[in-house]
Amino acid sequence: MKKNYFLLEFIKSGPFLLLLILAIVILLGIVISNHHKETVKMRENVLYVTPKPKK
Numbered sequence: 001m002k003k004n005y006f007l008l009e010f011i012k013s014g015p016f017l018l019l020l021i022l023a024i025v026i027l028l029g030i031v032i033s034n035h036h037k038e039t040v041k042m043r044e045n046v047l048y049v050t051p052k053p054k055k
Contacts, residue, residue: 010016
């Protein structure tokens with residue numbers, strides 16, 4: 001029973017909750033950034049024209 005009590009107190013502790021919230025925020029950021037990756041695409045066929053040299 002003491003082992004279960006320790007685990008319950010560990011889950012209720014402040015640093016564990018802070019770590020859990022931080023992990024959720026990071027995961028949400030990754031999911032949001034991956035979602036926008038499909039909507040914004042750059043064109044791949046870009047031509048570069050060199051400037052004419054001055055005479």
